Amino acid sequence: MSTADMDADIDLAFVRSLPKAELHVHLEGTLEPATALACARRNGVSLPWGSEEELRAAYDFADLPAFLEVLFRVAGTLRQRQDFFDLAMDYLRHVHADGVTRAEVFVGSQTFLDAGVPIEVILDGVLAAFREAGEEWGIDARLICTAQRHREESTALELLDLIEPWREQVIGIGMGSAERGNPPSKFARFFAEAQRRGYRTTIHAGEDAPASYVVEALELGVDRIDHGVAVADDPALIRRVADLGVPLTMCPLSNVALKVVPTLAAHPLKRLLDAGVVVTLNSDDPPFFGGYVADNYVASAAGLGLTRAELTRLAENSLASCWAPS
Ligand SMILES: Nc1ncnc2[nH]cnc12
């Protein structure tokens, strides 16, 4: 069998056999439609979708803001410690089967705090699941607390104070939500304060906004960039990101679903990988975008003609880019 033939049959089993880290996944974005509806019933939360079919039909997004509207609504069904525990266990069970040995998971607490859920219900539920999954499956799951950039910087700083009692159990601070109009520089004090407190930092940049947002993110001294698709538009920035070795946590299925790129074949991840950028593959919000982390590897391989060697490199990059002490 020629090398080309061997690479043509890349399948889920091969991808799952590669040890890998998932570095870009939002816990609330792992909520499956059936679970969301069950949580809504149990917690007395009303949703505009009455059935799983109706909810799945809503997963057709014009862009990032349209997706965020649905995500925040669906995430609002999570209210109890058990909801957070079960959600984290379900996600970790799935990605353990995908070959994930380390998961660094975003939790966007502000959505839940708005609904009156106490911070300890969120964090203790999630952290208990991380411990149990570690004991049960040997997976190393860690928590990254994220702030939402559509809010004022003061609210992000308040979040840092709120999570202070969990400082030793939170490995990093991130930032998501509506990118355009909310540039990284808006949160300069927040990221400086997070770094002063000893956290690693990461920020969504260059997903729904131009390369200049990634430049601003680099100025904040973040350790990783989430997405970074727009890096590909600027040759000087490609070189800079490659030279700095700042990893990009890319999410190809998310980028297609949110119309960041028209098709997987048009995704710049292979071009960036070829240019020496530390590219990693991740799922973002798996049930919303049609796939978990291994599905992102398989779909990218099919769309871009990635070889087994390239997929192996992407998996190796993910482990090298995680925040475990080396
Ligand atoms: N793709 C994404 N971009 C920004 N914020 C998010 N929150 C969850 N998914 C997100």
Ligand SMILES: [Zn+2]
């Ligand atoms: Zn994301």
